[in-house]
Amino acid sequence: MNVIVKDLTKIFDYQKAVDSLSFEAKKGEILGLLGPYGAGKSTTLKMLAGLLRPNQGSIHFDNYTYEKNESKIKKLIGYLPEKNPLYDAISVTDFLFYMAKLYDIPRYKVTSRVLDMISLCGLENEKHKLIKELSKGYRQRLGIAQALIHDPEVVLLDEPTTGLDPNQTFGIREIIKTLGQEKTVILGSHILSEIENTCDQVMIMSKGQIMAQGTTAELRQAPNSDFSLKIVIKGGEIPAIQEALNQLPQIKSLQLQHKQEFEVHCTPGQEIERAIFELCKDNDWYITEMTPVQMRLEDIFRKVTQKQ
Amino acid sequence: MNPVKVIINKELKVIFNSLLFYIAFTVFFCTTGFIYWLSQGNIFYTGQASLGYLFTVFNGVLFFLIPALTMKSISTEKRDGTFQLLFSKPIKTWQLLAGKFFAILIQVLLCLALTLPYYITIACLGHVDHAVGFCGYLGLIFTTGCYISIGIFVSSLTSNPLIAFFSTFAITIWFQFLFEMLSSWLGNTFIASVFMYLSVNDHFDTISRGIIDSKDIVYFISIISLFLALARYVICKSRI
Structure with missing residues (x-):
C-alpha cells in the first residue's frame, strides 16, 4: 500500500508544526523522517x-482517505507512538490479546497472531510478566508487537529506539528491516545512524518543512554538496604545501588534519585531482594518498537544518 | 468482537487484578452493614423491616464510592498517553466511553450483589414487598449510572485522578444534596421546582418507593446521556 501525502499542514495556536508537506511512501520501502526535536515528525x-486532523492537505492510503474510510485505514495501519504508552497493570499476553481484539481479528486467528508477535519480537521469556516489570527494551518490543499484531500494510514508528542500549537498538533495527521488505514503513527519528542504517528513503525535516529528500546516496550527491578529498603530500615542508594548495582556485577551503594530511573542500566537477597532481609535479612533491571523502548524512543533516 | 465488549473485558481484568478494588468492596460491605445493622438508627431500633432505609444507606455509601471508581477512567489514559494507542485502533470515542461506563456499572452491580444477603435477612425477619425491593435496586442502578457519567466526564477534563475524584464529588454533591436544599430554601417558586427536578434524590426516592414514573426514567437517561456526550465532546476536541 502506498501512502501519498499532499500539502499537509498542521497549525497549533498560530504556530505551524507541519508546513505544506508532500511526499510518497511506497510498499516495500522504509521512509525515514529525520529531524531535530520540534521538526514536526511526530505531528506528521x-x-x-x-x-x-490536518488543517490543510490530504493523506491517501492508496485510494482510501480518513474522511471516507477511517475505520478501514485504521485496520491497515500499525502505529508505535513516540513515548510507547502501555497498560502497566496487565500482562504482556493479555495486552496483546486486548490489542488483537480491538482490531477485530477473527477469534480463531487471535491466539496464533499473539504467539507470532511474541516470537517475532523476542518476548517469549517475558510473556507472562506484567508490563510494569519489563525493561525499556522489552517495552519497546511490545510496542512494536502491538503495532504489528493485525499484520498491517503500513507501519508508522515514532522514535522506536530512543533510550535503548546498543544491543536492544540492533534488535529493533533488525525487526524494522524485516518489516520494510514487504510493508510500507514510515519511521520518525532524530538519530542519524538509525535512519542511515535502516531507511531506503530519507526526508530531512526542520520547522515542519522538508529540507532535503531522497535516498542516502542521492542526498550525498546533491548539487549543492561539497566535494572533499583527503590527501597526504610528502617531500616538502608543511607550510609550503599548505600555501601552494591554498592558491589553487578550485579549493574552497583547506584543513590540515594530521602531519602532512590535508582535507580539501572544493566545488564538484572541477578536476581538482589533476590540479593537485600538477602542483606536486611542479614542486617535486609526491602524493602518498588521495581519497574522496564521502559526505555523511550527519553533515547533510547539519547543513540543511542550520539553513533556517 | 464488539469494541465495547473488548474494553469492558479489559477494564474488568485490570480492576480484578487491583487490590484497591477488593478494599473498596470490603469498605462498602462493612460500612453499609454497620450503618444498617449496628448504628444508632438500625432496623432493630426502629423495629421495622424497612427496605427504604436500606436503599438510602446504599445510596449514601455509593455516593462516596463512585468518584473513587471513575476518577481513573479517562484521566490515566490521558496521563499515560494510552489514548494515542487506543485512537490509532479502529474504535470510536463513544465505544470507548460506553466500554468504560458499563465496566464501572458492572463493578457497582457486583457491589450491590454483595448486599443481597442483607435483603434476604430482612425478608426473613419481616414482611417485605419484593416489588419495592426490585424498584429500590433499579433506582440505585439509575442513580449510579448518573454518578458514573458525571465521573467519566470530569475524568475526561483532567489528567490527574485526584483532581477528578474531588471534582466529581463536588458536582455529585449538588445532585445529591444541594439542589434539594436550594429548592426547599426558595420555597414554592419556578426555580425551586427546577432545582427539585435536578435533584437525584428526589427521583431516587420516587423509584425506591416502588413508583416507576416515566418522568424519573427520562431524567436519569437524560443526565447519563448529557454527561457522556460532554465527555465525548471534550475527548474529540482534544484530538483536533
Missing part, C-alpha cells in the same frame, strides 16, 4: 495515524 506521524 500522528496525522498519518489519524490521531490529529
Whole structure:
C-alpha cells in the first residue's frame, strides 16, 4: 500500500508544526523522517495515524482517505507512538490479546497472531510478566508487537529506539528491516545512524518543512554538496604545501588534519585531482594518498537544518 | 468482537487484578452493614423491616464510592498517553466511553450483589414487598449510572485522578444534596421546582418507593446521556 501525502499542514495556536508537506511512501520501502526535536515528525506521524486532523492537505492510503474510510485505514495501519504508552497493570499476553481484539481479528486467528508477535519480537521469556516489570527494551518490543499484531500494510514508528542500549537498538533495527521488505514503513527519528542504517528513503525535516529528500546516496550527491578529498603530500615542508594548495582556485577551503594530511573542500566537477597532481609535479612533491571523502548524512543533516 | 465488549473485558481484568478494588468492596460491605445493622438508627431500633432505609444507606455509601471508581477512567489514559494507542485502533470515542461506563456499572452491580444477603435477612425477619425491593435496586442502578457519567466526564477534563475524584464529588454533591436544599430554601417558586427536578434524590426516592414514573426514567437517561456526550465532546476536541 502506498501512502501519498499532499500539502499537509498542521497549525497549533498560530504556530505551524507541519508546513505544506508532500511526499510518497511506497510498499516495500522504509521512509525515514529525520529531524531535530520540534521538526514536526511526530505531528506528521500522528496525522498519518489519524490521531490529529490536518488543517490543510490530504493523506491517501492508496485510494482510501480518513474522511471516507477511517475505520478501514485504521485496520491497515500499525502505529508505535513516540513515548510507547502501555497498560502497566496487565500482562504482556493479555495486552496483546486486548490489542488483537480491538482490531477485530477473527477469534480463531487471535491466539496464533499473539504467539507470532511474541516470537517475532523476542518476548517469549517475558510473556507472562506484567508490563510494569519489563525493561525499556522489552517495552519497546511490545510496542512494536502491538503495532504489528493485525499484520498491517503500513507501519508508522515514532522514535522506536530512543533510550535503548546498543544491543536492544540492533534488535529493533533488525525487526524494522524485516518489516520494510514487504510493508510500507514510515519511521520518525532524530538519530542519524538509525535512519542511515535502516531507511531506503530519507526526508530531512526542520520547522515542519522538508529540507532535503531522497535516498542516502542521492542526498550525498546533491548539487549543492561539497566535494572533499583527503590527501597526504610528502617531500616538502608543511607550510609550503599548505600555501601552494591554498592558491589553487578550485579549493574552497583547506584543513590540515594530521602531519602532512590535508582535507580539501572544493566545488564538484572541477578536476581538482589533476590540479593537485600538477602542483606536486611542479614542486617535486609526491602524493602518498588521495581519497574522496564521502559526505555523511550527519553533515547533510547539519547543513540543511542550520539553513533556517 | 464488539469494541465495547473488548474494553469492558479489559477494564474488568485490570480492576480484578487491583487490590484497591477488593478494599473498596470490603469498605462498602462493612460500612453499609454497620450503618444498617449496628448504628444508632438500625432496623432493630426502629423495629421495622424497612427496605427504604436500606436503599438510602446504599445510596449514601455509593455516593462516596463512585468518584473513587471513575476518577481513573479517562484521566490515566490521558496521563499515560494510552489514548494515542487506543485512537490509532479502529474504535470510536463513544465505544470507548460506553466500554468504560458499563465496566464501572458492572463493578457497582457486583457491589450491590454483595448486599443481597442483607435483603434476604430482612425478608426473613419481616414482611417485605419484593416489588419495592426490585424498584429500590433499579433506582440505585439509575442513580449510579448518573454518578458514573458525571465521573467519566470530569475524568475526561483532567489528567490527574485526584483532581477528578474531588471534582466529581463536588458536582455529585449538588445532585445529591444541594439542589434539594436550594429548592426547599426558595420555597414554592419556578426555580425551586427546577432545582427539585435536578435533584437525584428526589427521583431516587420516587423509584425506591416502588413508583416507576416515566418522568424519573427520562431524567436519569437524560443526565447519563448529557454527561457522556460532554465527555465525548471534550475527548474529540482534544484530538483536533
